[in-house]
Structures are given as C-alpha cells and as structure tokens.
Amino acid sequence: MNDAGACVSRREVLIATAASAALTTAEAADAQAALTPAAALPATQARVTLEVNGQLRTVDVDTRTTLLDLLREQLQLTGTKKGCDHGQCGACTVLLDGRRINSCLMLAVMAPGARVTTIEGLGEPGRLHPLQAAFIAKDGYQCGYCTPGQICSAVGMLDELQRGMPSHATPDLAARPLLSADELRERMSGNLCRCGAYANIAEAITSVAGGAA
Incomplete structure (x- = not known):
C-alpha cells in the first residue's frame, strides 16, 4: 500500500499476533485451572508456632502433616512413637495443653499456640x-x-x-x-x-x- 497511514509493517503484524496468542493461552490456562480438582493442585504450606517442652518452636509444614510427624520428623523428638497411625494403640500419646491426645490424629496446623509436652519434656x-x-x-x-x-x-x-x-x-x-x-x-x-x-x-x-x- 502507498498510503502511509494505512500501511502496517510486518513487525507490527507479528507483535499483534503474539499478543493475541498470549491472551488466548492465558484464558485457556484459567479455564483449565477452574476444571482442575483441588487434590491435583500443589499442597499448601503453613507456618505454625507452638510451645514444645517449654520452648517456642516455629516450623513450616505441609497442611497435611500430623502433629506426630511434626514432632518426630521435623523437631527430632523421636520419643513419641508411631504405632498404628490410626489412633488405636496410644503409642503416640502426648499432652496438649495438659490433656492427653493421640498425636497421629491431629494435624499440626490445628495446634497454633498450643503447649505440647512429649516424653522428653516430662523428665x-x-x-x-x-x-x-x-x-x-x-x-x-x-x-x-x-x-x-x-x-x-x-x-x-x-x-x-x-x-x-x-x-x-x-x-x-x-x-x-x-x-x-x-x-x-x-x-x-x-x-x-x-x-x-x-x-x-x-x-x-x-x-x-x-x-x-
């Protein structure tokens, strides 16, 4: 075209095409995310602060982590034992705010600010x-x-x-x-x-x- 105002360069065509493709890809990703089940999404993390055997401890945990696994795997308090892992044997019993609980049945994120005593903290x-x-x-x-x-x-x-x-x-x-x-x-x-x-x-x-x- 000889009309300078109506002339579109090859560079401008490529830029417009790329922008359109990017917009289409983003819309497709949003649609796919809306259809993706929650279980398929990456596990979320949480920061929990609690008092363990008289010491404040702050740890980052997967929201599915039990209090038992937090104590054993992250805080290395292995005196608390994992037996049945179903709340039936009592091997994982600890004191939470002075009351006995099965730590395998409680998520760590359910105990923010709690006072936990394990066998190591008794004596x-x-x-x-x-x-x-x-x-x-x-x-x-x-x-x-x-x-x-x-x-x-x-x-x-x-x-x-x-x-x-x-x-x-x-x-x-x-x-x-x-x-x-x-x-x-x-x-x-x-x-x-x-x-x-x-x-x-x-x-x-x-x-x-x-x-x-």
Whole structure:
C-alpha cells in the first residue's frame, strides 16, 4: 500500500499476533485451572508456632502433616512413637495443653499456640518424672515401644483424677480417689502393650497415684 497511514509493517503484524496468542493461552490456562480438582493442585504450606517442652518452636509444614510427624520428623523428638497411625494403640500419646491426645490424629496446623509436652519434656536423667521412675522401679515395660505413650497417658489420667473427672467405669462419683482396678483399666484402655506388661504398668501407675488398684 502507498498510503502511509494505512500501511502496517510486518513487525507490527507479528507483535499483534503474539499478543493475541498470549491472551488466548492465558484464558485457556484459567479455564483449565477452574476444571482442575483441588487434590491435583500443589499442597499448601503453613507456618505454625507452638510451645514444645517449654520452648517456642516455629516450623513450616505441609497442611497435611500430623502433629506426630511434626514432632518426630521435623523437631527430632523421636520419643513419641508411631504405632498404628490410626489412633488405636496410644503409642503416640502426648499432652496438649495438659490433656492427653493421640498425636497421629491431629494435624499440626490445628495446634497454633498450643503447649505440647512429649516424653522428653516430662523428665531427664537425674531428674525423672515420678511416673518415669515408677516404670523403672516396677519394671513396667518390656520392649519399651509403647512406654512413652503409656507414661504420657498416665500423666494426663492422674491429672483427670485430681480434677475429679469420672470415667465410664466410675460407680460412685463421690468416691476418692477414683482409681479402682476397673477404673485404671478403663482409663488406660487406649494404650496397648503388645508385650503384655499390663500388671507392672498398673502397679507403676498405682504407686504414684497412691490408690489401691
């Protein structure tokens, strides 16, 4: 074309074509993202701050990470054991704000600002928790795998007794202490011992509780 105002250079045609292609690609990507299921998207991350054994810890975790895996894999507190990973054996029991929980059933992102106590935080060599000392004195373990969960659960259980919390086996709500043999079995029923050291475990707990189970 001879008309300078109507003349379009080859360079301008290429630029316009590229811009149109880029816009089409972006629109296609947006449409594909809208159709992509959430499970196929990259896992999100979260920053969690919580108090573990008296120390503030801030960690970045996958939002699917359990409290158990946070403690073991990221904080290297391997005293807390992974047993069934389904909340059935009690090996992963820790104290959360003073109450016993199965850490395999709780996501780390559900515990921001919480106070977590593991077996490492209960005592240390030369300054054992009374229950740790009792388990040693009464031989309340064999392989020892369930022992951290047993002790943490017993700590939480004895606190429940002090607060007068009944169990499903409590026949008399006015009785003190609430720790008959049936009470002890029911209250510790969430903690399994494959070695079968239950008699010595019960003796260790009872010696600290001061009951007559």
